[in-house]
Amino acid sequence: MTAAFVAAGLGIIPGIAQAADPVPVAAGVAEAIAAASTSEGFHSPADRTIRTTLPTATDGRATANTQSAAPQKAQTAPTAQAAEAAATEQAALDAGANPALAVDVSGTSYTAHGIELTALITSADFALDIVVDWGDGKTDAFTARGNYELHASHIYDKSGQYQVQVKVTDTANAVQATNGGAFLTPGADFTPHTPTRLLDTRNGTGAAVGKVPGQGSARVKVAGNASVPAGVTAVALNVTVTETIDSGHVTVWPGAGYDRPNTSNLNYTAGRSVPNMVIVPVGEDGYVELFNGGWQPVDLIADVTGYFTRASASGYTSMTPARFVDTREGVGTARGKLAARSAFTTRIGGLQGVPQNITAVALNVTVTEPEGPGHMTAFSGTGPVPTASNLNFVPGQTVANAVIVPVAADGSIKIFNGAWSPTHVVVDVVGYYSPDSKAAFLPFTPFRTLDTREEAYGWPGGRFRAREFITKGFTPEAATGVEAYVLNATVTETRGTGFLSVAPSPDALPAEGEPAGPRPISSTLNWTTGDTVPNLVQASDGDHGVITFWNQGHEDADLVLDVFGVYQTK
Numbered sequence: 333m334t335a336a337f338v339a340a341g342l343g344i345i346p347g348i349a350q351a352a353d354p355v356p357v358a359a360g361v362a363e364a365i366a367a368a369s370t371s372e373g374f375h376s377p378a379d380r381t382i383r384t385t386l387p388t389a390t391d392g393r394a395t396a397n398t399q400s401a402a403p404q405k406a407q408t409a410p411t412a413q414a415a416e417a418a419a420t421e422q423a424a425l426d427a428g429a430n431p432a433l434a435v436d437v438s439g440t441s442y443t444a445h446g447i448e449l450t451a452l453i454t455s456a457d458f459a460l461d462i463v464v465d466w467g468d469g470k471t472d473a474f475t476a477r478g479n480y481e482l483h484a485s486h487i488y489d490k491s492g493q494y495q496v497q498v499k500v501t502d503t504a505n506a507v508q509a510t511n512g513g514a515f516l517t518p519g520a521d522f523t524p525h526t527p528t529r530l531l532d533t534r535n536g537t538g539a540a541v542g543k544v545p546g547q548g549s550a551r552v553k554v555a556g557n558a559s560v561p562a563g564v565t566a567v568a569l570n571v572t573v574t575e576t577i578d579s580g581h582v583t584v585w586p587g588a589g590y591d592r593p594n595t596s597n598l599n600y601t602a603g604r605s606v607p608n609m610v611i612v613p614v615g616e617d618g619y620v621e622l623f624n625g626g627w628q629p630v631d632l633i634a635d636v637t638g639y640f641t642r643a644s645a646s647g648y649t650s651m652t653p654a655r656f657v658d659t660r661e662g663v664g665t666a667r668g669k670l671a672a673r674s675a676f677t678t679r680i681g682g683l684q685g686v687p688q689n690i691t692a693v694a695l696n697v698t699v700t701e702p703e704g705p706g707h708m709t710a711f712s713g714t715g716p717v718p719t720a721s722n723l724n725f726v727p728g729q730t731v732a733n734a735v736i737v738p739v740a741a742d743g744s745i746k747i748f749n750g751a752w753s754p755t756h757v758v759v760d761v762v763g764y765y766s767p768d769s770k771a772a773f774l775p776f777t778p779f780r781t782l783d784t785r786e787e788a789y790g791w792p793g794g795r796f797r798a799r800e801f802i803t804k805g806f807t808p809e810a811a812t813g814v815e816a817y818v819l820n821a822t823v824t825e826t827r828g829t830g831f832l833s834v835a836p837s838p839d840a841l842p843a844e845g846e847p848a849g850p851r852p853i854s855s856t857l858n859w860t861t862g863d864t865v866p867n868l869v870q871a872s873d874g875d876h877g878v879i880t881f882w883n884q885g886h887e888d889a890d891l892v893l894d895v896f897g898v899y900q901t902k
Contacts, residue, residue, distance in 0.1 A: 361806060361817075364776040365443065365898065373440035374496075374513035378454060381434040386506040429507040430456045437498050437511045443813065444519025444772040444900035445491065451482040451498045453509075461501040467494030467515070487902050490644040491521045491772045519772025519900060520565045521645035522765045524638045524692035524738035527570070527711055527720035528558045531622070531634035534575070543575065543629035544622070551587060552634050555618030566613045566640040566775050566897075568736045570722055571598060571622065572633040574605035579864075580626020585778075586613045587621035595778040595894040596625065597820060599864040605724040609637075609734035609868040611818055611896060613775045635720035637736050638692060638765075640773050646691045647769035648899040650762065650816035650872035652835055653696065653854035654684050657747070657759035660700075669701070669754035670747070677713050680761060681743020690739050692765040694870050697747070698732040698758040698855055699725045706751020710737040713744030721750060730858040732831070734762075734868035760854040763816060763870055771815035771899035778820075782893040785825070795825070795888040802881045802891065805841050806873040813902030816872045821881070822892040823857060824864040830885015831855040832867075836874025852882060859889070870899075 436452040449464065455478050462474040466486045474482060488494060497512035531538035531552045538557075544550045555564045573582050581596040590613075598608035612620050622632050657664035657678050665676040682688045699708055707721035723733035737745050747757055782804065787793040796802060806817055823832055833852040857867040873879045883889060 360779055360781060361895065361898070364779065364895070365774065365900070368774050368776055368897075369441045369443050369446070369518040373438065374515055375438045376436070376511050376513040378434040378436040378452070378511070381509045381511045383433065384508040384510065385429065386501070386508055388506045430458055430502045430505040432456055433500065433502055433507055433509045435498050435500050435509050435511045437496070437513060439496055439513060439515045441518045443487075443902045444774045445488045445517050446902055447486050447488070447496070447515050449484045449486070449496065449498075453480040453482065453500055455479060455500070455502065458502050458504050461503065463499045465497040465499070467496050488517055489770060490647070491517045491519050491642050492644045493642070516642055517772065518642075519774050520640035520642045521647055521772055522638055522640055522692065523645045524736070524765065525560065525636050526715065526738060527635050527637050527709070527718040529633065529635050529720050530554065530558060530569070531632060533631045533633075538634070543631050544624045545629045546580070546624060546627040549621050549623040550632055551619045551621050553619055554614050554636070554639070558636060560636060560639050561641060562618065563641050563643070564614050564639045565642060566611060566773060567620065567636060568638040569610045569612065569620070570607055570635045570637060570720065570735075571610050572605060572607040572721065572724065573598060573600045573630050574633065574724070575631040576600050576602055576604060576626075576628070578602050578626055578628040580624060580628070580630070582632070583623040583625060584610045584612045585621055585623070586615035587619050588615045588617045590615060592623055593778040595780060595820065596822070596866065598866045599822060599824070600626070600630070601864065607721065607723050607733050608866050609736065611773070611775070611868065638738070646765035646767055648763055648765055648771040648773070648815060649769040650870065650899070651685065651764070652872070653760045653762050653852065655758070655854060656680060656684065656761050657757060659756045659758070664759065669756050670749045671754050672749060672752045675717065675746045675748040677744050677746050678759070679742070679744045680764070681739060684761070686761065686764050687766060687768070688743055689768065690743065690764045690766045692736055692738050693745065693761060694763040694765075695735040695737060696732055696760045696762060696854065696856055696867075697722060697735050698730065698858065699723060700730040700756045700758065702727055702729060702751060702753065702755035704751050704753030706749065706753065706755070708757070709748040709750060710735045711746055711748070712738040713740030713742060713746055717748045725751075725755070732855055732857050732867060734870070758855070770901045773818075773897060774900050775897040776895060778894050778896050780892070780894050782891060784890045784892075796883050796891040797888050798883055798886050800883055803837055803841055803878050804881070804893070805878050813900050814873065815899040815901055816870050817879070817895060818897040818899070819869040819871060820866055820894045820896060821856060821869050822864065822866040823859050823889050824892065825890040826859045826861055826863050826885075826887070827889070828885055828887030829860050830883060830887065830889065831858040833882040833884055834869050834871050835880055836872045837876055837878035837880045838874065839878070840876045841878055851884070855884070859885070
């Protein structure tokens with residue numbers, strides 16, 4: 333592929349919609365969000381209620397029930413029902429405190445940060461004041477009378493564990509009932525990690541020395557390893573397959589306690605080293621598992637670049653992909669190829685709408701026109717070059733890979749060319765992590781939403797046509813607050829060179845033949861004839877819940893899309 337082909341995006345002529353989405357993926361997303369977010373909650377039964385006697389006036393009645401000494405306006409005569417209720421309340425007051433007062437409290441999750449609370453209140457026929465303390469400094473107040481079923485909901489700003497308390501006050505009887513429990517948000521925040529190797533079957537890092545056999549797997553310890561905490565829920569890994577002698581695929585999943593999904597994270601062919609960024613839940617035993625879906629043995633490498641925990645850290649904010657570096661044009665760094673065994677520094681924080689206080693950045697890094705084989709490493713703008721790599725290449729290859737990289741305090745990152753020959757580098761920013769970003773990660777059991785090789789998934793059939801695009805409707809009405817989707821895009825059965833662009837649609841789902849706005853210039857993955865190329869995509873679906881996938885090549889190809897999770901603000 334030529335440099336111009338990657339950079340220019342072949343103009344800004346609108347493409348043609350190959351097919352509107354007759355069966356949007358939204359239904360699958362809604363089910364996945366519901367399944368992923370309803371596993372957490374608490375229940376504290378009524379017998380755990382703590383009853384408290386409130387201070388009373390000197391005549392034995394509740395202080396709050398005493399009459400004010402201030403003059404009162406004339407009142408109309410009470411109705412018979414009101415008089416009867418007052419008499420009942422006074423009789424119970426004279427008899428003593430409300431003996432049945434208790435509250436049963438349940439909290440269940442329904443989104444990354446959302447709680448649905450149910451409080452079943454048992455009480456004699458008295459007026460009640462109810463206060464729900466959500467544990468984050470916010471409260472809601474309600475009034476009721478007698479037995480009552482309260483339903484309330486709340487959205488937390490950040491991930492974490494919160495002590496929820498329901499307090500029911502019977503002022504007339506000077507008694508209070510309190511109950512509650514600890515609620516842990518399903519959504520998790522991100523903490524960047526200096527790129528560190530957790531697995532390398534070539535030298536015995538993290539596993540025994542030796543290739544992973546065909547249809548075999550390697551287990552990787554994550555929790556409690558390399559300063560990753562024990563409470564980790566998901567991990568960002570750069571997975572590389574190398575020393576391949578046949579074609580195949582690799583699937584990464586939580587391992588123990590989970591069934592291996594039918595999706596893949598990366599595909600490989602004989603003689604190629606192929607990397608791909610993976611965001612995967614961590615198993616109950618603290619491990620993840622890498623499955624070699626080929627029939628011949630391969631070596632596997634896994635480098636951690638960050639992890640997710642259900643504690644307040646960095647949330648995610650998505651962006652329409654923006655080009656920050658292009659060494660061919662002198663964008664973001666000096667013009668000209670990056671020299672062998674050297675690095676450049678470029679600033680991300682504070683530019684092109686990215687704020688200053690980011691902790692990590694989500695990139696798509698592309699190497700093009702390399703003069704020799706090698707690898708590329710992205711890392712924080714401070715500190716030494718890590719031993720981990722983000723992508724591998726051979727002479728003349730154009731290859732892209734998703735990267736999540738920590739950012740230095742000044743907002744900078746470094747790109748290191750690990751080859752012994754120069755190469756051009758292109759960097760597109762697709763999102764960032766910061767303490768002020770609210771979107772938390774909610775992983776799914778992966779599911780496939782498109783495969784143009786099959787007449788399924790709402791696809792009418794036929795290949796991904798050259799110079800055209802496919803639109804997919806993602807966000808259902810029930811899935812509010814989705815900031816971005818974590819996808820794996822794979823292009824296969826290629827007949828020429830090209831690249832894939834992924835961007836939110838500026839409009840709702842267009843009908844077939846309608847344009848979808850200007851053609852993007854950013855690339856998500858690149859391919860040559862006969863390639864099968866995967867890449868992680870963290871994509872916003874914009875204001876209309878629609879993502880557009882552009883075939884930027886001049887030959888048809890096939891496209892496969894798998895959904896792995898969402899970032900959600902609510």
